[in-house]
Amino acid sequence: MKILNSSIFSIAALLFSILLISSSTISSAQNSQSQNMASQILDGQTLILPNSVRNFVILIPNEAHESPLLPKEQRLINQPYVPQHLFAPSKINIAWFSGDVGHTRKITLEDQNSQKIFGTSIKFNSISPTIRFNDTGTFSYYEKDANKEDLNFVLNGTITINDPQMQSKSSDALSSNYEMMSTLMVPTKDIKKYTDVLSDNKVDILGQQSFIDLRETGSGGANQTLLVLGSNSQMDDTVAAFKKITASLPYG
Numbered sequence: 001m002k003i004l005n006s007s008i009f010s011i012a013a014l015l016f017s018i019l020l021i022s023s024s025t026i027s028s029a030q031n032s033q034s035q036n037m038a039s040q041i042l043d044g045q046t047l048i049l050p051n052s053v054r055n056f057v058i059l060i061p062n063e064a065h066e067s068p069l070l071p072k073e074q075r076l077i078n079q080p081y082v083p084q085h086l087f088a089p090s091k092i093n094i095a096w097f098s099g100d101v102g103h104t105r106k107i108t109l110e111d112q113n114s115q116k117i118f119g120t121s122i123k124f125n126s127i128s129p130t131i132r133f134n135d136t137g138t139f140s141y142y143e144k145d146a147n148k149e150d151l152n153f154v155l156n157g158t159i160t161i162n163d164p165q166m167q168s169k170s171s172d173a174l175s176s177n178y179e180m181m182s183t184l185m186v187p188t189k190d191i192k193k194y195t196d197v198l199s200d201n202k203v204d205i206l207g208q209q210s211f212i213d214l215r216e217t218g219s220g221g222a223n224q225t226l227l228v229l230g231s232n233s234q235m236d237d238t239v240a241a242f243k244k245i246t247a248s249l250p251y252g
Contacts, residue, residue, distance in 0.1 A: 037228045038209035041183065042077075045084035047228075049092075049181060055235050056088060057127065057182035057242075058157070060098040060105050062251040065143075067150035076213040076224055076251075080155035081141075082183045087160045088133070094159060095130040097239060098122040099185065099246050105155075109141040125246050127239050133161045178230035180238060181206070187250060188225045194245050198229065201241035206230045 066074035109118035210222035
C-alpha cells in the first residue's frame with residue numbers, strides 16, 4: 001500500500017509540474033504576443049486585432065499635425081494616427097480620440113471607391129462619433145491642410161476590414177475576450193501613475209513599449225511609452241479614463 005501511495009503521489013507531482021510548465025509557456029507566449037502588439041505599431045505603424053474586438057479607438061497623438069519634412073522635428077511618435085494602419089474584423093465600431101493638445105482635428109473617411117462616407121471634427125481630449133464597418137475592404141481616412149509650414153503634408157491612415165475567418169488566418173495578435181481595444185501614449189517617467197488610473201477604471205494593459213520620442217528631448221533613455229489597452233466596459237467609461245490622463249499630460 002505504501003508503494004502504491006508513493007506512486008500516486010509521484011504521478012500527481014509530475015502532472016502538477018507539467019501543468020505549471022504549460023501554464024508558464026502559455027503565459028510567456030501571450031506576454032510575447034502582447035509586447036509584439038505595441039512594437040508592431042511602433043515598428044510598422046500597423047496593428048492586427050483579435051476577432052473578439054467589437055470596438056476600437058484610434059489615437060490621434062500629440063503633434064500629429066507636424067510634418068516630418070520640417071527642419072526641426074516636432075512629432076513625438078512616427079505616425080499621425082496610432083496605429084496608422086489597422087486590420088480589424090467586420091462589424092466593428094471605430095472612433096478616434098484626440099490627444100493633439102490645443103488643436104481641432106478633422107477626419108474624412110473614404111471607401112474603396114474614394115467616396116466620402118464619414119466626416120467629423122474632434123477637439124483635443126474628445127472622441128469622435130463611432131462608425132460601424134459592416135463591409136470588408138480597405139478604407140482610407142485623412143486630413144489635409146493641417147500644417148501651415150508644409151502645405152503638402154496630409155495626415156493619413158487606413159482601416160482594412162476582413163471577414164473573421166480571414167482575420168484569424170492573417171493575425172498574430174493576442175487571443176483575447178476583450179470587446180474594446182485602444183492605444184494611448186504617455187510619458188515613461190510617470191507610467192505607474194497613468195497605469196493606476198487605467199486599472200482603477202477597469203482598463204487592462206495588453207502590451208507596452210517604451211521609446212525615445214522623435215524630438216529626442218529625453219535624458220537617460222526612452223521617455224515615451226505606447227500602451228495597447230483592452231476593456232470590457234462601455235466605451236464612454238473607458239474614454240473617461242483617457243480624458244483624465246490626457247488632460248494632465250505635460251505636452252505643450
